[in-house]
Amino acid sequence: MTRVIDARGVAKDYPYGGEAVHALRGVDLGVDAGEWISIVGPSGCGKSSLLNLLAGIDAPSSGTVELLGRPLHALREAERSRLRLREVGFVFQRFHLLAVLTAQENVELPMSEAGIGRAERRGRARELLEFVGLGHRVKHRPPHLSGGEQQRVAIARALANRPRVLFADEPTGELDRRTGEEILALFQRVNAEGTTMVMVTHDPGVAARAERTVEMADGLVVRDSGAKGGS
Amino acid sequence: MLTLLAVAAALGGGLPQMLVERRLAEAVPLHVGDTVSVRPLASGAALRPFVVAGVFERPADPSRISRNEFEVRLHLPDLQAMLPATDRVDRFAVVLAPGADPSPAARWIAGVAFGTAVFGSRDLAEESSSTFRVVSRFHHAIGIVTILASGIFLLCVMTIRVDERRRDMATLRLVGVSRATVFRAIVLEAIAIAVLGSAAGAGVGIVGARIVNAYYAHVYDTTLRFALVTPRIVLLAALLGLGLGAAAGALAAWRVVNVPPQRLGER
Numbered sequence: 001m002t003r004v005i006d007a008r009g010v011a012k013d014y015p016y017g018g019e020a021v022h023a024l025r026g027v028d029l030g031v032d033a034g035e036w037i038s039i040v041g042p043s044g045c046g047k048s049s050l051l052n053l054l055a056g057i058d059a060p061s062s063g064t065v066e067l068l069g070r071p072l073h074a075l076r077e078a079e080r081s082r083l084r085l086r087e088v089g090f091v092f093q094r095f096h097l098l099a100v101l102t103a104q105e106n107v108e109l110p111m112s113e114a115g116i117g118r119a120e121r122r123g124r125a126r127e128l129l130e131f132v133g134l135g136h137r138v139k140h141r142p143p144h145l146s147g148g149e150q151q152r153v154a155i156a157r158a159l160a161n162r163p164r165v166l167f168a169d170e171p172t173g174e175l176d177r178r179t180g181e182e183i184l185a186l187f188q189r190v191n192a193e194g195t196t197m198v199m200v201t202h203d204p205g206v207a208a209r210a211e212r213t214v215e216m217a218d219g220l221v222v223r224d225s226g227a228k229g230g231s
Numbered sequence: 232m233l234t235l236l237a238v239a240a241a242l243g244g245g246l247p248q249m250l251v252e253r254r255l256a257e258a259v260p261l262h263v264g265d266t267v268s269v270r271p272l273a274s275g276a277a278l279r280p281f282v283v284a285g286v287f288e289r290p291a292d293p294s295r296i297s298r299n300e301f302e303v304r305l306h307l308p309d310l311q312a313m314l315p316a317t318d319r320v321d322r323f324a325v326v327l328a329p330g331a332d333p334s335p336a337a338r339w340i341a342g343v344a345f346g347t348a349v350f351g352s353r354d355l356a357e358e359s360s361s362t363f364r365v366v367s368r369f370h371h372a373i374g375i376v377t378i379l380a381s382g383i384f385l386l387c388v389m390t391i392r393v394d395e396r397r398r399d400m401a402t403l404r405l406v407g408v409s410r411a412t413v414f415r416a417i418v419l420e421a422i423a424i425a426v427l428g429s430a431a432g433a434g435v436g437i438v439g440a441r442i443v444n445a446y447y448a449h450v451y452d453t454t455l456r457f458a459l460v461t462p463r464i465v466l467l468a469a470l471l472g473l474g475l476g477a478a479a480g481a482l483a484a485w486r487v488v489n490v491p492p493q494r495l496g497e498r
Contacts, residue, residue, distance in 0.1 A: 113412060
Protein backbone atom coordinates (compact mmCIF):
# COMPACT_ATOMS: atom_id res chain seq x y z
CA MET A 1 0.00 0.00 0.00
CA THR A 2 1.21 3.51 -0.80
CA ARG A 3 1.37 5.80 2.19
CA VAL A 4 -0.65 8.92 1.49
CA ILE A 5 -0.38 10.66 4.85
CA ASP A 6 2.47 10.32 7.29
CA ALA A 7 2.33 12.44 10.46
CA ARG A 8 5.04 12.06 13.10
CA GLY A 9 5.23 13.73 16.48
CA VAL A 10 2.81 16.43 15.40
CA ALA A 11 2.11 19.12 17.99
CA LYS A 12 0.07 22.28 17.64
CA ASP A 13 -0.02 25.12 20.14
CA TYR A 14 -2.30 28.13 19.98
CA PRO A 15 -1.42 31.30 21.87
CA TYR A 16 -4.21 32.32 24.21
CA GLY A 17 -4.02 35.12 26.78
CA GLY A 18 -0.23 35.06 26.81
CA GLU A 19 -0.08 31.30 27.29
CA ALA A 20 0.02 28.38 24.88
CA VAL A 21 -2.94 26.05 24.53
CA HIS A 22 -1.69 22.60 23.48
CA ALA A 23 -4.25 21.38 20.94
CA LEU A 24 -2.05 18.48 19.78
CA ARG A 25 0.72 16.93 21.89
CA GLY A 26 2.66 14.70 19.54
CA VAL A 27 0.43 12.71 17.21
CA ASP A 28 1.69 9.89 14.97
CA LEU A 29 -0.64 8.84 12.19
CA GLY A 30 -0.23 7.07 8.87
CA VAL A 31 -2.92 6.68 6.21
CA ASP A 32 -2.58 4.43 3.16
CA ALA A 33 -4.01 5.04 -0.28
CA GLY A 34 -7.67 4.05 -0.60
CA GLU A 35 -8.29 3.95 3.15
CA TRP A 36 -11.29 5.55 4.83
CA ILE A 37 -10.51 6.59 8.37
CA SER A 38 -12.60 8.36 10.98
CA ILE A 39 -11.04 10.53 13.64
CA VAL A 40 -13.33 10.60 16.65
CA GLY A 41 -13.24 12.11 20.08
CA PRO A 42 -14.98 14.58 22.34
CA SER A 43 -15.25 18.27 21.53
CA GLY A 44 -11.91 20.07 22.02
CA CYS A 45 -9.76 16.93 21.83
CA GLY A 46 -7.84 18.30 18.80
CA LYS A 47 -9.37 16.29 15.99
CA SER A 48 -10.22 19.31 13.80
CA SER A 49 -6.75 20.76 14.47
CA LEU A 50 -5.24 17.46 13.33
CA LEU A 51 -7.40 17.44 10.19
CA ASN A 52 -6.31 21.00 9.34
CA LEU A 53 -2.66 19.97 9.68
CA LEU A 54 -3.10 16.78 7.63
CA ALA A 55 -4.86 18.74 4.85
CA GLY A 56 -2.24 21.49 4.73
CA ILE A 57 -4.62 24.18 5.94
CA ASP A 58 -2.46 24.88 8.98
CA ALA A 59 1.19 24.27 9.85
CA PRO A 60 2.29 22.25 12.90
CA SER A 61 4.17 23.87 15.81
CA SER A 62 6.48 20.86 15.78
CA GLY A 63 6.67 17.45 14.14
CA THR A 64 6.35 16.56 10.47
CA VAL A 65 3.43 15.92 8.15
CA GLU A 66 3.88 14.38 4.72
CA LEU A 67 0.95 14.44 2.33
CA LEU A 68 1.34 12.52 -0.94
CA GLY A 69 5.09 12.57 -0.34
CA ARG A 70 5.23 16.35 0.14
CA PRO A 71 6.53 17.67 3.48
CA LEU A 72 3.69 20.04 4.47
CA HIS A 73 5.61 21.32 7.48
CA ALA A 74 8.31 22.69 5.16
CA LEU A 75 6.07 24.17 2.48
CA ARG A 76 5.23 27.83 2.14
CA GLU A 77 1.57 28.88 2.34
CA ALA A 78 1.40 29.38 -1.45
CA GLU A 79 2.69 25.83 -2.02
CA ARG A 80 0.24 24.41 0.51
CA SER A 81 -2.57 26.30 -1.28
CA ARG A 82 -1.53 24.76 -4.59
CA LEU A 83 -1.44 21.30 -3.04
CA ARG A 84 -4.90 21.80 -1.48
CA LEU A 85 -6.22 22.96 -4.81
CA ARG A 86 -4.89 20.14 -6.96
CA GLU A 87 -4.51 17.09 -4.74
CA VAL A 88 -6.91 17.52 -1.84
CA GLY A 89 -10.67 17.92 -1.41
CA PHE A 90 -12.24 19.33 1.75
CA VAL A 91 -15.82 19.00 2.97
CA PHE A 92 -16.82 21.26 5.87
CA GLN A 93 -19.49 20.93 8.49
CA ARG A 94 -21.12 24.21 7.38
CA PHE A 95 -20.71 23.55 3.66
CA HIS A 96 -18.75 26.77 2.97
CA LEU A 97 -20.45 27.44 -0.35
CA LEU A 98 -20.45 30.89 -1.93
CA ALA A 99 -24.04 32.13 -1.73
CA VAL A 100 -23.73 34.38 -4.78
CA LEU A 101 -22.74 31.52 -7.07
CA THR A 102 -24.98 28.77 -8.45
CA ALA A 103 -24.35 25.12 -7.54
CA GLN A 104 -22.54 24.67 -10.84
CA GLU A 105 -20.41 27.78 -10.38
CA ASN A 106 -19.45 26.67 -6.87
CA VAL A 107 -18.25 23.35 -8.29
CA GLU A 108 -16.42 25.12 -11.10
CA LEU A 109 -14.56 27.41 -8.71
CA PRO A 110 -11.55 25.16 -7.86
CA MET A 111 -11.26 24.13 -11.50
CA SER A 112 -11.24 27.75 -12.57
CA GLU A 113 -8.43 28.51 -10.11
CA ALA A 114 -6.56 25.46 -11.42
CA GLY A 115 -6.70 26.91 -14.92
CA ILE A 116 -9.09 24.39 -16.48
CA GLY A 117 -10.88 25.70 -19.58
CA ARG A 118 -14.47 26.85 -19.35
CA ALA A 119 -16.06 24.11 -21.47
CA GLU A 120 -14.19 21.35 -19.67
CA ARG A 121 -14.97 22.62 -16.19
CA ARG A 122 -18.62 23.19 -17.06
CA GLY A 123 -18.92 19.61 -18.33
CA ARG A 124 -17.15 18.20 -15.29
CA ALA A 125 -19.22 20.29 -12.87
CA ARG A 126 -22.44 18.96 -14.40
CA GLU A 127 -21.04 15.43 -14.30
CA LEU A 128 -20.17 15.79 -10.61
CA LEU A 129 -23.53 17.32 -9.73
CA GLU A 130 -25.16 14.35 -11.50
CA PHE A 131 -22.91 12.04 -9.47
CA VAL A 132 -24.11 13.56 -6.18
CA GLY A 133 -27.73 13.50 -7.38
CA LEU A 134 -28.18 17.20 -8.08
CA GLY A 135 -28.28 17.21 -11.86
CA HIS A 136 -31.61 19.02 -11.70
CA ARG A 137 -30.35 21.78 -9.35
CA VAL A 138 -27.29 23.10 -11.20
CA LYS A 139 -28.63 26.64 -11.54
CA HIS A 140 -29.80 26.95 -7.94
CA ARG A 141 -27.93 29.09 -5.45
CA PRO A 142 -27.08 27.68 -2.00
CA PRO A 143 -29.77 29.65 -0.13
CA HIS A 144 -32.35 27.86 -2.28
CA LEU A 145 -30.98 24.40 -1.50
CA SER A 146 -31.60 22.26 1.58
CA GLY A 147 -28.76 21.44 3.98
CA GLY A 148 -28.30 18.00 2.46
CA GLU A 149 -28.26 19.43 -1.05
CA GLN A 150 -25.72 22.06 -0.05
CA GLN A 151 -23.47 19.38 1.39
CA ARG A 152 -23.76 17.41 -1.86
CA VAL A 153 -22.69 20.52 -3.78
CA ALA A 154 -19.76 20.86 -1.34
CA ILE A 155 -18.78 17.23 -2.01
CA ALA A 156 -19.00 17.79 -5.77
CA ARG A 157 -16.77 20.86 -5.36
CA ALA A 158 -14.30 18.88 -3.24
CA LEU A 159 -14.05 16.31 -6.04
CA ALA A 160 -13.70 18.90 -8.80
CA ASN A 161 -9.95 18.62 -9.34
CA ARG A 162 -9.93 14.81 -8.95
CA PRO A 163 -8.27 14.85 -5.51
CA ARG A 164 -6.40 11.83 -4.25
CA VAL A 165 -7.42 12.54 -0.66
CA LEU A 166 -10.76 13.83 0.61
CA PHE A 167 -10.95 15.41 4.07
CA ALA A 168 -14.27 15.94 5.80
CA ASP A 169 -14.80 17.83 9.05
CA GLU A 170 -18.09 16.78 10.72
CA PRO A 171 -19.75 16.43 7.29
CA THR A 172 -23.06 15.31 8.77
CA GLY A 173 -22.99 17.64 11.78
CA GLU A 174 -25.57 20.05 10.37
CA LEU A 175 -27.81 17.41 8.81
CA ASP A 176 -30.67 15.23 10.02
CA ARG A 177 -30.04 11.50 10.35
CA ARG A 178 -31.58 10.50 7.02
CA THR A 179 -29.74 13.17 5.04
CA GLY A 180 -26.55 12.31 6.94
CA GLU A 181 -26.96 8.72 5.83
CA GLU A 182 -27.25 9.84 2.20
CA ILE A 183 -24.05 11.85 2.50
CA LEU A 184 -22.21 8.89 4.05
CA ALA A 185 -23.46 6.66 1.22
CA LEU A 186 -22.01 9.18 -1.18
CA PHE A 187 -18.67 9.08 0.65
CA GLN A 188 -18.75 5.30 0.36
CA ARG A 189 -19.07 5.61 -3.42
CA VAL A 190 -16.24 8.16 -3.55
CA ASN A 191 -14.01 5.88 -1.47
CA ALA A 192 -14.96 2.87 -3.57
CA GLU A 193 -13.63 4.72 -6.62
CA GLY A 194 -10.20 4.88 -4.96
CA THR A 195 -10.19 8.24 -3.15
CA THR A 196 -8.56 8.16 0.29
CA MET A 197 -10.92 9.56 2.92
CA VAL A 198 -10.15 11.17 6.27
CA MET A 199 -13.23 12.17 8.24
CA VAL A 200 -13.61 13.87 11.60
CA THR A 201 -16.76 13.21 13.60
CA HIS A 202 -17.91 13.13 17.19
CA ASP A 203 -20.70 10.68 16.31
CA PRO A 204 -19.67 7.02 16.86
CA GLY A 205 -22.45 5.90 14.48
CA VAL A 206 -20.99 7.98 11.67
CA ALA A 207 -17.43 6.93 12.55
CA ALA A 208 -18.45 3.27 12.28
CA ARG A 209 -19.03 3.71 8.53
CA ALA A 210 -15.26 4.07 8.02
CA GLU A 211 -13.04 1.02 7.84
CA ARG A 212 -10.66 2.44 10.44
CA THR A 213 -11.27 4.57 13.50
CA VAL A 214 -8.72 6.77 15.25
CA GLU A 215 -9.81 7.94 18.69
CA MET A 216 -8.39 11.10 20.22
CA ALA A 217 -8.42 12.63 23.68
CA ASP A 218 -6.52 15.65 25.06
CA GLY A 219 -4.50 16.19 21.90
CA LEU A 220 -3.30 12.59 21.63
CA VAL A 221 -4.32 9.50 19.69
CA VAL A 222 -5.55 7.09 22.35
CA ARG A 223 -6.82 4.29 20.11
CA ASP A 224 -6.31 3.35 16.46
CA SER A 225 -8.29 0.44 15.14
CA GLY A 226 -5.96 0.13 12.17
CA ALA A 227 -2.59 0.49 13.91
CA LYS A 228 -0.29 -2.49 13.36
CA GLY A 229 -0.09 -4.33 16.64
CA GLY A 230 -1.87 -1.47 18.30
CA SER A 231 -5.15 -1.22 20.11
CA MET B 232 -17.87 107.99 -17.95
CA LEU B 233 -20.71 108.74 -20.25
CA THR B 234 -24.39 109.12 -19.74
CA LEU B 235 -27.17 108.22 -22.13
CA LEU B 236 -29.74 110.94 -21.91
CA ALA B 237 -32.30 110.28 -24.51
CA VAL B 238 -33.42 107.72 -26.94
CA ALA B 239 -35.02 108.63 -30.19
CA ALA B 240 -36.73 106.38 -32.66
CA ALA B 241 -34.68 105.07 -35.54
CA LEU B 242 -33.32 108.01 -37.46
CA GLY B 243 -29.88 106.85 -38.40
CA GLY B 244 -28.65 108.95 -41.30
CA GLY B 245 -25.03 110.08 -41.10
CA LEU B 246 -24.75 109.92 -37.31
CA PRO B 247 -21.73 108.37 -35.62
CA GLN B 248 -22.25 104.76 -34.63
CA MET B 249 -21.96 103.01 -31.29
CA LEU B 250 -22.29 99.50 -29.96
CA VAL B 251 -24.20 98.81 -26.77
CA GLU B 252 -23.88 95.76 -24.59
CA ARG B 253 -26.78 93.32 -24.49
CA ARG B 254 -27.76 94.01 -20.88
CA LEU B 255 -28.01 97.74 -21.55
CA ALA B 256 -29.96 97.10 -24.74
CA GLU B 257 -32.41 94.95 -22.78
CA ALA B 258 -32.62 97.34 -19.79
CA VAL B 259 -33.47 100.54 -21.74
CA PRO B 260 -34.50 98.90 -24.18
CA LEU B 261 -32.44 99.73 -27.28
CA HIS B 262 -32.49 98.26 -30.74
CA VAL B 263 -30.18 98.44 -33.71
CA GLY B 264 -30.95 101.67 -35.58
CA ASP B 265 -32.13 103.58 -32.52
CA THR B 266 -30.59 106.98 -31.89
CA VAL B 267 -29.24 107.86 -28.45
CA SER B 268 -27.78 111.10 -27.06
CA VAL B 269 -24.60 110.83 -25.08
CA ARG B 270 -22.49 113.20 -22.99
CA PRO B 271 -19.57 112.76 -20.58
CA LEU B 272 -20.55 112.75 -16.92
CA ALA B 273 -17.59 114.85 -15.82
CA SER B 274 -18.38 117.90 -17.92
CA GLY B 275 -21.26 119.98 -19.04
CA ALA B 276 -20.54 119.19 -22.66
CA ALA B 277 -23.36 119.11 -25.13
CA LEU B 278 -25.26 115.98 -25.99
CA ARG B 279 -24.07 114.10 -29.03
CA PRO B 280 -26.35 111.82 -30.96
CA PHE B 281 -25.25 108.31 -31.89
CA VAL B 282 -26.99 105.55 -33.73
CA VAL B 283 -26.96 102.04 -32.30
CA ALA B 284 -25.12 99.98 -34.87
CA GLY B 285 -25.06 96.71 -32.94
CA VAL B 286 -25.42 94.90 -29.66
CA PHE B 287 -22.52 92.98 -28.13
CA GLU B 288 -22.08 90.57 -25.22
CA ARG B 289 -19.57 91.90 -22.70
CA PRO B 290 -16.74 89.39 -22.07
CA ALA B 291 -17.26 87.54 -18.79
CA ASP B 292 -15.05 89.13 -16.13
CA PRO B 293 -15.29 87.96 -12.51
CA SER B 294 -13.80 91.23 -11.22
CA ARG B 295 -16.74 93.20 -12.68
CA ILE B 296 -19.51 90.75 -11.94
CA SER B 297 -20.95 92.63 -8.99
CA ARG B 298 -20.54 96.11 -10.46
CA ASN B 299 -23.79 97.36 -11.83
CA GLU B 300 -22.34 99.21 -14.81
CA PHE B 301 -23.08 99.07 -18.52
CA GLU B 302 -20.68 99.34 -21.41
CA VAL B 303 -20.86 101.03 -24.81
CA ARG B 304 -18.25 101.12 -27.55
CA LEU B 305 -17.56 104.19 -29.66
CA HIS B 306 -15.17 104.84 -32.51
CA LEU B 307 -11.99 106.40 -31.11
CA PRO B 308 -12.36 109.84 -32.83
CA ASP B 309 -15.95 110.11 -31.56
CA LEU B 310 -14.87 109.24 -28.05
CA GLN B 311 -11.93 111.60 -28.30
CA ALA B 312 -14.20 114.46 -29.37
CA MET B 313 -16.29 113.96 -26.24
CA LEU B 314 -13.36 114.14 -23.83
CA PRO B 315 -12.46 117.44 -22.11
CA ALA B 316 -8.79 117.11 -23.15
CA THR B 317 -8.69 115.42 -26.51
CA ASP B 318 -5.02 114.50 -26.34
CA ARG B 319 -5.16 112.79 -22.95
CA VAL B 320 -6.31 109.35 -21.92
CA ASP B 321 -5.83 107.54 -18.68
CA ARG B 322 -5.53 104.13 -20.20
CA PHE B 323 -6.24 102.24 -23.39
CA ALA B 324 -5.94 98.69 -24.60
CA VAL B 325 -4.31 97.43 -27.74
CA VAL B 326 -5.41 94.09 -29.11
CA LEU B 327 -2.71 92.23 -31.00
CA ALA B 328 -3.13 89.51 -33.57
CA PRO B 329 -3.26 86.05 -31.98
CA GLY B 330 0.23 84.72 -31.32
CA ALA B 331 1.93 88.13 -31.74
CA ASP B 332 4.76 88.97 -29.35
CA PRO B 333 3.58 91.82 -27.07
CA SER B 334 7.10 93.04 -26.17
CA PRO B 335 7.92 94.94 -29.43
CA ALA B 336 4.45 96.48 -29.40
CA ALA B 337 4.97 97.59 -25.79
CA ARG B 338 8.35 99.13 -26.66
CA TRP B 339 6.86 100.91 -29.68
CA ILE B 340 4.00 102.42 -27.65
CA ALA B 341 6.39 103.49 -24.90
CA GLY B 342 8.59 105.12 -27.56
CA VAL B 343 5.72 106.97 -29.24
CA ALA B 344 4.11 108.22 -26.03
CA PHE B 345 6.80 109.04 -23.51
CA GLY B 346 5.91 108.16 -19.96
CA THR B 347 3.39 105.48 -20.92
CA ALA B 348 3.54 102.39 -18.77
CA VAL B 349 2.76 99.28 -20.76
CA PHE B 350 1.48 96.10 -19.19
CA GLY B 351 0.73 92.76 -20.74
CA SER B 352 -2.78 91.47 -20.15
CA ARG B 353 -1.36 88.44 -18.32
CA ASP B 354 0.56 90.69 -15.86
CA LEU B 355 -2.51 92.83 -15.34
CA ALA B 356 -4.68 89.78 -14.82
CA GLU B 357 -2.23 88.39 -12.30
CA GLU B 358 -2.06 91.68 -10.47
CA SER B 359 -5.80 92.05 -10.27
CA SER B 360 -6.59 88.42 -9.52
CA SER B 361 -4.94 87.97 -6.11
CA THR B 362 -8.39 87.57 -4.54
CA PHE B 363 -9.21 84.85 -7.01
CA ARG B 364 -5.91 83.13 -6.30
CA VAL B 365 -6.86 82.98 -2.63
CA VAL B 366 -10.28 81.61 -3.55
CA SER B 367 -8.62 79.14 -5.89
CA ARG B 368 -6.26 77.95 -3.11
CA PHE B 369 -9.24 77.64 -0.81
CA HIS B 370 -10.92 75.43 -3.44
CA HIS B 371 -7.77 73.33 -3.72
CA ALA B 372 -7.78 72.85 0.05
CA ILE B 373 -11.44 71.78 -0.05
CA GLY B 374 -10.55 69.40 -2.89
CA ILE B 375 -7.67 67.84 -0.96
CA VAL B 376 -9.82 67.40 2.17
CA THR B 377 -12.59 65.87 0.03
CA ILE B 378 -10.16 63.46 -1.58
CA LEU B 379 -8.73 62.46 1.80
CA ALA B 380 -12.20 61.98 3.25
CA SER B 381 -13.39 59.95 0.26
CA GLY B 382 -10.22 57.84 0.44
CA ILE B 383 -10.90 57.07 4.10
CA PHE B 384 -14.57 56.43 3.31
CA LEU B 385 -13.57 54.04 0.52
CA LEU B 386 -11.18 52.23 2.83
CA CYS B 387 -13.98 51.86 5.40
CA VAL B 388 -16.37 50.58 2.73
CA MET B 389 -13.84 48.04 1.54
CA THR B 390 -12.96 46.95 5.07
CA ILE B 391 -16.65 46.45 5.87
CA ARG B 392 -17.30 44.62 2.60
CA VAL B 393 -14.32 42.35 3.15
CA ASP B 394 -15.27 41.80 6.79
CA GLU B 395 -18.81 40.86 5.81
CA ARG B 396 -17.41 38.20 3.51
CA ARG B 397 -14.74 36.71 5.68
CA ARG B 398 -16.49 33.35 5.44
CA ASP B 399 -16.41 33.55 1.65
CA MET B 400 -12.72 34.46 1.79
CA ALA B 401 -12.20 31.51 4.12
CA THR B 402 -13.97 29.24 1.64
CA LEU B 403 -11.84 30.45 -1.23
CA ARG B 404 -8.64 29.98 0.74
CA LEU B 405 -9.65 26.58 2.13
CA VAL B 406 -10.43 25.14 -1.30
CA GLY B 407 -6.97 26.20 -2.42
CA VAL B 408 -7.50 29.60 -4.02
CA SER B 409 -4.21 31.42 -3.49
CA ARG B 410 -3.70 34.49 -1.36
CA ALA B 411 -2.59 36.36 -4.49
CA THR B 412 -5.87 35.60 -6.25
CA VAL B 413 -7.93 36.72 -3.25
CA PHE B 414 -5.79 39.85 -2.93
CA ARG B 415 -6.22 40.64 -6.63
CA ALA B 416 -9.98 40.10 -6.50
CA ILE B 417 -10.40 42.50 -3.56
CA VAL B 418 -8.20 45.17 -5.14
CA LEU B 419 -10.04 44.90 -8.47
CA GLU B 420 -13.37 45.20 -6.71
CA ALA B 421 -12.17 48.29 -4.83
CA ILE B 422 -10.91 49.85 -8.07
CA ALA B 423 -14.24 49.13 -9.77
CA ILE B 424 -16.15 50.73 -6.87
CA ALA B 425 -13.84 53.75 -6.84
CA VAL B 426 -13.94 54.30 -10.60
CA LEU B 427 -17.74 53.91 -10.65
CA GLY B 428 -17.89 56.35 -7.72
CA SER B 429 -15.66 58.79 -9.60
CA ALA B 430 -17.84 58.50 -12.70
CA ALA B 431 -20.96 59.08 -10.61
CA GLY B 432 -19.23 62.00 -8.86
CA ALA B 433 -18.22 63.52 -12.19
CA GLY B 434 -21.81 63.13 -13.40
CA VAL B 435 -23.16 64.82 -10.27
CA GLY B 436 -20.48 67.52 -10.70
CA ILE B 437 -21.47 68.20 -14.32
CA VAL B 438 -25.18 68.43 -13.46
CA GLY B 439 -24.40 70.50 -10.33
CA ALA B 440 -22.18 72.89 -12.31
CA ARG B 441 -24.96 73.41 -14.86
CA ILE B 442 -27.45 74.20 -12.09
CA VAL B 443 -25.02 76.60 -10.36
CA ASN B 444 -24.14 78.33 -13.63
CA ALA B 445 -27.78 78.65 -14.64
CA TYR B 446 -28.65 80.11 -11.23
CA TYR B 447 -25.88 82.74 -11.20
CA ALA B 448 -26.33 83.54 -14.88
CA HIS B 449 -29.89 84.42 -13.92
CA VAL B 450 -28.89 86.38 -10.79
CA TYR B 451 -26.06 88.39 -12.38
CA ASP B 452 -27.23 88.30 -16.00
CA THR B 453 -23.80 87.13 -17.13
CA THR B 454 -22.22 84.54 -19.33
CA LEU B 455 -19.58 83.96 -16.67
CA ARG B 456 -19.32 80.29 -15.59
CA PHE B 457 -19.01 79.91 -11.85
CA ALA B 458 -18.47 76.15 -11.79
CA LEU B 459 -16.38 74.23 -14.30
CA VAL B 460 -16.05 70.48 -14.84
CA THR B 461 -13.40 70.13 -17.51
CA PRO B 462 -12.21 66.89 -19.18
CA ARG B 463 -8.99 67.36 -17.17
CA ILE B 464 -10.97 67.35 -13.92
CA VAL B 465 -12.89 64.22 -15.01
CA LEU B 466 -9.63 62.49 -15.96
CA LEU B 467 -8.07 63.52 -12.64
CA ALA B 468 -11.12 62.14 -10.78
CA ALA B 469 -10.88 58.84 -12.66
CA LEU B 470 -7.13 58.56 -11.97
CA LEU B 471 -7.61 59.45 -8.31
CA GLY B 472 -10.42 56.89 -8.11
CA LEU B 473 -8.10 54.32 -9.61
CA GLY B 474 -5.29 55.13 -7.18
CA LEU B 475 -7.45 55.45 -4.09
CA GLY B 476 -9.37 52.29 -5.02
CA ALA B 477 -6.16 50.33 -5.47
CA ALA B 478 -4.76 51.64 -2.17
CA ALA B 479 -7.96 51.05 -0.17
CA GLY B 480 -8.41 47.60 -1.72
CA ALA B 481 -4.79 46.67 -1.05
CA LEU B 482 -5.06 47.72 2.62
CA ALA B 483 -8.34 45.85 3.13
CA ALA B 484 -7.01 42.80 1.27
CA TRP B 485 -3.73 42.83 3.19
CA ARG B 486 -5.64 42.50 6.46
CA VAL B 487 -7.62 39.51 5.26
CA VAL B 488 -5.00 37.51 3.37
CA ASN B 489 -2.70 37.51 6.37
CA VAL B 490 -5.24 35.69 8.53
CA PRO B 491 -4.89 31.89 8.38
CA PRO B 492 -7.79 30.47 6.35
CA GLN B 493 -9.12 28.31 9.19
CA ARG B 494 -9.48 31.44 11.35
CA LEU B 495 -11.06 33.65 8.68
CA GLY B 496 -14.55 32.36 9.38
CA GLU B 497 -14.25 33.29 13.06
CA ARG B 498 -15.63 36.59 14.32
